[in-house]
Amino acid sequence: MAGLRARRARRQRAFRWAVLLVLGVFFLLPLVAMVEFTTRDGGGTWRLLADWPRLSETYPDLSAGVVASLGQAALTSLLMLVLLVPTAIWVRIRLPWLRRFVEFICLLPLTIPAIVLVVGLAPVYAWVTYFLGGSSLTLTFAYTILVLPYAYRAIDAGLSAIDVRTLAEAARSLGAGWATVMWRVVLPNIRSAVLSAAFLTVALVLGEFTIASLLNRTNVQVAINFLGKSSATMSVAVSLAALLLAFVLLLLLSLLGGRRRDGSEVAPLSTAKESA
Amino acid sequence: MNESGVAVRLKDLHKTFGSTHALDGLDLTLEPGELIALLGPSGCGKTTALRVLAGLEDADAGQVLVDGKDVTALPANRRDMGMVFQAYSLFPHLTALANVEFGLRLRGRPRPVGRAAEMLELVGLAEFAGRYPHQLSGGQQQRVALARALAIRPQVLLLDEPLSALDAKVRVQLRDEIKRIQTEVGTTTLFVTHDQEEALAMADRVGVMRAGRIEQLASPADVYQKPATAFVADFVGLSNRLPGRLEGDGVTVLGTRLPLVSPAGAGPDVTALVRPESVDVRPDSDGPGRVLAASFLGPTSRVTVEVGDQLVVAQVTGGRLAELPVGAPVRVEIRPVPVALDTGA
Numbered sequence: 065m066a067g068l069r070a071r072r073a074r075r076q077r078a079f080r081w082a083v084l085l086v087l088g089v090f091f092l093l094p095l096v097a098m099v100e101f102t103t104r105d106g107g108g109t110w111r112l113l114a115d116w117p118r119l120s121e122t123y124p125d126l127s128a129g130v131v132a133s134l135g136q137a138a139l140t141s142l143l144m145l146v147l148l149v150p151t152a153i154w155v156r157i158r159l160p161w162l163r164r165f166v167e168f169i170c171l172l173p174l175t176i177p178a179i180v181l182v183v184g185l186a187p188v189y190a191w192v193t194y195f196l197g198g199s200s201l202t203l204t205f206a207y208t209i210l211v212l213p214y215a216y217r218a219i220d221a222g223l224s225a226i227d228v229r230t231l232a233e234a235a236r237s238l239g240a241g242w243a244t245v246m247w248r249v250v251l252p253n254i255r256s257a258v259l260s261a262a263f264l265t266v267a268l269v270l271g272e273f274t275i276a277s278l279l280n281r282t283n284v285q286v287a288i289n290f291l292g293k294s295s296a297t298m299s300v301a302v303s304l305a306a307l308l309l310a311f312v313l314l315l316l317l318s319l320l321g322g323r324r325r326d327g328s329e330v331a332p333l334s335t336a337k338e339s340a
Numbered sequence: 341m342n343e344s345g346v347a348v349r350l351k352d353l354h355k356t357f358g359s360t361h362a363l364d365g366l367d368l369t370l371e372p373g374e375l376i377a378l379l380g381p382s383g384c385g386k387t388t389a390l391r392v393l394a395g396l397e398d399a400d401a402g403q404v405l406v407d408g409k410d411v412t413a414l415p416a417n418r419r420d421m422g423m424v425f426q427a428y429s430l431f432p433h434l435t436a437l438a439n440v441e442f443g444l445r446l447r448g449r450p451r452p453v454g455r456a457a458e459m460l461e462l463v464g465l466a467e468f469a470g471r472y473p474h475q476l477s478g479g480q481q482q483r484v485a486l487a488r489a490l491a492i493r494p495q496v497l498l499l500d501e502p503l504s505a506l507d508a509k510v511r512v513q514l515r516d517e518i519k520r521i522q523t524e525v526g527t528t529t530l531f532v533t534h535d536q537e538e539a540l541a542m543a544d545r546v547g548v549m550r551a552g553r554i555e556q557l558a559s560p561a562d563v564y565q566k567p568a569t570a571f572v573a574d575f576v577g578l579s580n581r582l583p584g585r586l587e588g589d590g591v592t593v594l595g596t597r598l599p600l601v602s603p604a605g606a607g608p609d610v611t612a613l614v615r616p617e618s619v620d621v622r623p624d625s626d627g628p629g630r631v632l633a634a635s636f637l638g639p640t641s642r643v644t645v646e647v648g649d650q651l652v653v654a655q656v657t658g659g660r661l662a663e664l665p666v667g668a669p670v671r672v673e674i675r676p677v678p679v680a681l682d683t684g685a
Contacts, residue, residue: 227427233396234429234485236416238443238492252433 095304102301109301123298129287130302132200136283137269139204141262144215147208149258152219153250156228170216173209178274181206189279200281207269214268215261222257226250256320263317267310345373345528346407346495348393353402355388355552362388363399364552370496375522375529376557377539380549381575386532387500389549393530394498395419406495422489422527426501428481430473436460436484437469443492459487462521479510486518490525497522497529503538515542536576540564548572566601566678570613573680579613580652581682586610591681594647594674601678611682619654620673621645623663627671631664647672 102109112119120127148170155162173181185206192202228250235249251258273285284306292299348370355363362385370376378386391397393404395416404412411419422443430439440459444452460466463483473481482502489497499518503511519542522529533539539546540560547557548571556568567573584593586608591598593612621629621643629647641661645652652672656664664670 226432227429230425230427230429231431233394233416234423234425234488235431235442236396237394237419237421237423237498238488239417239420239446240442241417244446249431253431255433 095307098300098304102297102304105297109297113298113301113305123287123291123295125282126284126287126291126298126302129282129284132282133270133284135201136203136207137266139201140207140211140269141265143204143208144211144265145258145262148212148215148219148261149251149254150246152216152223153228153246156223157232157245167216167220170212172213174213178210179278181210182275182278185275186279198281200276200283203272203276203279203281203283206275206279207265207272210272210275211265211268214264218261218264219254219257222254222260223250225257226253259320260317263313267313270306270310345371345526347372347405348407348496348528348530349403349405350389350393351403351405353389353392353404354400355385355392355397356400361385361552363392363402366402366553368547368554368557370528370530373526373528374544375519375531375542377531377533377543377546378549378554379533379536379539379546379576382534384549385552386534386549388552390498390500390530390532393496394421394423420492420494421496421498422492422494423498423500424482424485424489424502426504428473428478428505429485430476430481430488432473435470435472436465436476439473439484440488440491443488447492449492456487456491459491460484462490462524463487463517477510478506479514482506482514483517486521490521490527494527497527499529499531501533504533504535511538518542540576546576548575550575567613567680568602570680570682573613574682578616578653580616580619581611582614582650582652584610584612584681591679593679594650594652594672596674596676598674598676599678601680612679613682614674614679615677616642616653616655618675618677618679619652620675621654621656621664621670622673623668624671625669627669629670629672631666631668631670634661634664634666636661645670645672 112122116127151166155166189202189206192205196202231249231253232245235245240249270284272283273289276283276286277289284302288299288302288306291302348368350366350368353363353366354361360383362383364385366385366389368376368378368389378389380386388397392399395411395414395418399412402412403410406419430436431442434442437453437456437460440456441452444455449455457466457469460469463486465480465483465487468476468480468484473484476484482505485502502518503514506514515538531539531542540563543560545557546560546563547554548563549555550571556563556572558566558568563572563576567576573579582593584591584598587597589600589603591600591610591612593614598612598614621631629645629652631643632646632651633644635642636658639658641656641658641664643654643656643661643664645654654672
């Protein structure tokens with residue numbers, strides 16, 4: 065009986081390792097190939113990528129794309145937070161009956177393909193260009209819609225983890241106005257959720273191609289696409305760098321999610337002295 | 341009673357949620373420094389009354405007067421009331437000390453740290469000042485919440501079932517402590533609970549609520565011993581519902597004539613509400629009753645006796661359980677204390 069169990073455990077372990085190996089090869093092989101391809105010149109491509117002034121001089125379109133993408137990521141994060149955080153808090157505290165509706169609206173962009181979104185956005189962007197010019201930073205508006213599902217989920221999860229209503233009422237009874245309730249009571253308690261939403265936004269914006277390309281704006285992905293026609297090595301190196309940046313951001317996100325609040329290591333609840 | 345408190349008046353308050361009348365013309369006056377407990381079953385409107393006084397709900401009609409001033413239209417943050425909630429409400433990102441300081445800093449009070457430390461001292465948690473809420477037990481959190489509410493020297497203190505999430509032993513300790521602190525600081529206090537023992541132990545007066553109105557507002561002793569209505573008698577403490585016959589200004593139950601807490605309107609056959617502690621049970625081989633069940637409750641015991649087709653519950657001292665085994669013949673006597681009649685209202 066024990067031998068049978070040991071054999072089964074061995075088989076299961078072997079199966080797990082086999083699955084891990086196949087998946088590992090499937091995901092890592094293209095990345096390894098990218099590294100190999102971009103280092104054939106002895107690392108010159110990576111040295112150029114790390115030298116910003118020289119890169120800007122050699123590939124001005126690429127550097128413009130990188131700058132545009134960073135600006136779009138920053139502005140989109142800001143606009144998303146300004147729009148979504150107060151709305152989500154207000155709905156929780158004062159308009160709980162609207163919660164399902166707001167959730168539906170925020171999740172809607174997930175169901176619309178980017179290409180369809182562009183068809184709808186194109187006439188709107190004619191007006192945006194008319195009023196604000198054709199800067200690539202105007203993509204911020206489209207990207208804010210695009211990131212809503214992910215950002216809303218992150219912020220809503222943060223709000224679900226605390227009793228927002230009771231905290232708000234406690235603060236109100238102590239003399240806090242609504243702005244103080246949001247800024248000094250709710251926001252500090254959903255800080256990691258807000259950071260998650262911001263990281264997801266940055267990762268999403270840095271990887272976006274379709275909308276920028278179809279609306280004739282530039283960003284890093286559009287630049288990589290153009291670059292691929294003239295310098296395959298550099299375009300692959302930049303793609304890999306963007307991928308690594310997104311990976312680091314997601315790693316930071318999961319680290320933040322797993323981290324306990326300050327001071328939790330002082331004493332767990334079960335050992336706290338009960339003197340009540 | 342401390343004279344530093346203010347008078348509070350809830351005047352003809354109405355509040356509906358959909359088709360439910362949570363408050364139906366509620367009138368209540370709190371004297372300065374007084375602690376009134378609102379007691380009642382779930383959905384009777386007691387928490388709504390407290391939330392309307394706090395400014396967290398708007399009344400459909402009626403007035404809230406604090407120290408003679410109409411505060412009905414004032415938002416919660418400008419009402420100058422401290423509140424302790426049923427759910428743990430400490431701000432998780434702040435230490436105990438910072439939680440207590442919160443209201444003081446908002447009000448721009450001088451020496452907020454010193455005052456906050458004093459308040460933590462008052463609730464016996466000075467050494468826990470640097471701890472975060474998740475490092476405190478439930479009882480400690482509620483004491484910090486009490487310190488936070490009192491730190492701002494509110495005109496009125498509101499307690500919304502602050503002990504209901506705690507275990508039994510901590511609840512008893514904390515309720516005594518809240519009463520001590522309330523007496524010490526003299527803040528007019530409205531306390532909402534569904535726990536009758538808590539209400540009777542802590543309050544100067546108890547208001548028993550039913551369907552958005554106060555059924556009886558009286559001292560704990562009067563609410564218990566002289567319930568104004570059958571609902572109060574039934575809700576506060578245990579009551580036997582025994583058939584009786586009205587005779588003049590009293591009622592005869594199981595052969596004993598009992599005075600009435602209020603004049604009877606109907607008759608002559610009525611149902612009297614008799615407390616178990618007013619019933620005595622003695623072993624008697626010729627007695628008409630028979631012990632059906634007996635439970636040991638520590639200092640007291642509860643004995644259920646069958647007399648004819650009637651069940652009577654009696655409360656006796658714990659030690660007497662041995663002389664009243666199940667099946668033993670007994671005699672039942674009722675002490676002539678005032679009783680209420682069940683009018684079916």
